[in-house]
Amino acid sequence: RNNTKRLPPGPRGLPILGHFHLLGKNPHVDLCHLARKHGPVMGLRFGFVPAVVMSSPAAAELVLKTHDLIFASRPRNDAARLISYEQRNLVFGPYGAYWRNMRKLCTLQLLSASKINQFEPIRKAEVSLLVSSLKEGADTVDLSARISTVTGDMNCLMILGRKYSDRDLDVEGFKALFTETVEVTAQFNIADYFPYIGNLDLQGLGRKMKRLSKVFDSFLEKIIDDHVRNKGERKQSEDFVDTMMAIMESGEAEFEFDRRHIKAVLLDLLVAGMDTSATAIEWAMSELMRHPEVMKKLQQEVESVVGLDQMVEESHLDKLDYLDSVVKETLRLHPVAPLLIPHESMEDCELQGFHIPKKSRVMVNVWAMGRDPDIWANADDFTPERFIGSDIELRGRHFELIPFGSGRRGCPGLQLGLTVVKLVVAQLVHCFDWKLPNGMKPGDIDMSEHFGVVTARAKPLIAIPTYRLHVS
Numbered sequence: 001r002n003n004t005k006r007l008p009p010g011p012r013g014l015p016i017l018g019h020f021h022l023l024g025k026n027p028h029v030d031l032c033h034l035a036r037k038h039g040p041v042m043g044l045r046f047g048f049v050p051a052v053v054m055s056s057p058a059a060a061e062l063v064l065k066t067h068d069l070i071f072a073s074r075p076r077n078d079a080a081r082l083i084s085y086e087q088r089n090l091v092f093g094p095y096g097a098y099w100r101n102m103r104k105l106c107t108l109q110l111l112s113a114s115k116i117n118q119f120e121p122i123r124k125a126e127v128s129l130l131v132s133s134l135k136e137g138a139d140t141v142d143l144s145a146r147i148s149t150v151t152g153d154m155n156c157l158m159i160l161g162r163k164y165s166d167r168d169l170d171v172e173g174f175k176a177l178f179t180e181t182v183e184v185t186a187q188f189n190i191a192d193y194f195p196y197i198g199n200l201d202l203q204g205l206g207r208k209m210k211r212l213s214k215v216f217d218s219f220l221e222k223i224i225d226d227h228v229r230n231k232g233e234r235k236q237s238e239d240f241v242d243t244m245m246a247i248m249e250s251g252e253a254e255f256e257f258d259r260r261h262i263k264a265v266l267l268d269l270l271v272a273g274m275d276t277s278a279t280a281i282e283w284a285m286s287e288l289m290r291h292p293e294v295m296k297k298l299q300q301e302v303e304s305v306v307g308l309d310q311m312v313e314e315s316h317l318d319k320l321d322y323l324d325s326v327v328k329e330t331l332r333l334h335p336v337a338p339l340l341i342p343h344e345s346m347e348d349c350e351l352q353g354f355h356i357p358k359k360s361r362v363m364v365n366v367w368a369m370g371r372d373p374d375i376w377a378n379a380d381d382f383t384p385e386r387f388i389g390s391d392i393e394l395r396g397r398h399f400e401l402i403p404f405g406s407g408r409r410g411c412p413g414l415q416l417g418l419t420v421v422k423l424v425v426a427q428l429v430h431c432f433d434w435k436l437p438n439g440m441k442p443g444d445i446d447m448s449e450h451f452g453v454v455t456a457r458a459k460p461l462i463a464i465p466t467y468r469l470h471v472s
């Protein structure tokens with residue numbers, strides 16, 4: 001049939017370059033505007049790489065469910081190749097037996113419900129530390145930095161078995177290193193689109209990545225060495241390194257599994273868990289401070305379930321329906337990964353009558369879907385009430401709201417991520433009243449975004465906490 005070769009509609013591209021020039025600092029916003037003109041299945045080209053952008057729930061469902069196997073791979077990514085052990089990791093691993101096995105291992109051994117529960121005391125202790133530190137000052141705090149510390153520490157404890165701070169890496173700050181990695185990975189890297197020119201490293205990204213990979217590698221080697229040295233020591237709970245070392249040593253893994261694989265997955269989990277939850281918490285707190293009536297209502301809910309004589313426990317979370325709506329509404333307007341992570345098609349395919357060639361780069365613009373007035377009434381307003389009595393949830397069955405993706409490549413850390421986000425938001429709101437500094441009005445809070453693999457606030461959130469519980 002002739003029409004199988006009809007490519008999806010899209011803007012006119014430049015010779016050779018294609019559509020790079022149409023993307024500015026916030027590609028998800030640019031792509032959203034373009035899609036409103038050209039349609040929910042939009043064809044683009046970046047250098048030699050064909051791309052397709054899905055911008056409606058029906059279009060997203062086509063690649064994440066209907067044809068999910070065809071679209072279950074990831075495109076070439078120099079950052080992952082250089083930093084993550086030749087893409088031996090989960091996040092950027094191309095589809096295949098290795099990725100399937102690694103993903104199964106992570107889902108069953110590291111991110112399972114029982115493993116997550118095992119770390120509940122660690123999360124509790126870290127949130128308590130955050131609350132104590134906020135109580136002490138009761139002055140203006142950089143809430144963004146505090147949130148990033150608490151999620152980073154929780155993450156390190158679960159994955160590596162201890163906290164790491166800026167002092168533990170000789171070269172530069174620990175957190176800064178991850179931020180830089182996420183940034184480098186998100187940049188449109190010429191090398192991914194023009195393999196030959198890429199070797200020239202015109203943007204200097206290759207050099208940066210090689211430096212990052214060296215620092216990470218020696219850091220991860222040190223961690224594994226520490227675990228080997230301290231083997232047999234009794235611990236509160238086995239961390240992820242212990243679990244993976246045990247699998248490696250048992251020889252039971254059905255695939256090649258050595259230190260490189262452990263390091264690649266550790267790095268994945270550190271990067272994936274570090275900034276994602278923190279960013280979601282930051283956006284939730286920003287929206288709550290911009291909407292004092294929502295903040296009040298949430299405080300009342302938590303108060304009615306928990307009471308003012310104690311802090312929030314994870315066992316309370318299931319009873320907090322309004323909190324659930326607040327988190328959904330936050331992720332609708334501020335999906336942490338606005339374009340998900342790019343997928344790649346493994347075969348030619350036809351979508352809505354359009355031909356999608358093999359090895360196309362596929363982006364799903366969840367940000368555009370979250371703000372689509374055809375899907376959501378008053379789409380730009382922050383109104384958690386819209387989810388009350390609705391059956392829409394976040395697990396990837398309702399394609400109008402898929403901040404964790406859906407299907408084979410959907411986020412395996414969803415349960416852990418949501419637990420951390422809910423616990424920290426509930427605790428911050430329950431333990432403190434929040435005021436803005438310098439007579440700022442709620443509407444003055446700057447909500448600009450900084451695009452990356454994780455799209456966080458461009459500016460830190462600054463606020464003044466006042467302790468409100470009856471226990472000290």
Ligand code: HEM
Binds near residue numbers: 093340408418
């Ligand atoms: C609020 C928190 C989080 C959000 C919003 C989030 C969101 C996402 C999204 C959108 C994807 C890509 C889906 C796709 O490409 O279709 C993803 C993938 C992934 N996430 Fe999360 N995530 C969160 C927390 C976590 C945590 C805590 C972990 C683990 C510690 C984690 C581990 C991963 C991994 C390993 C992948 C790659 C999966 C694959 O390619 O097979 N995430 N996440």
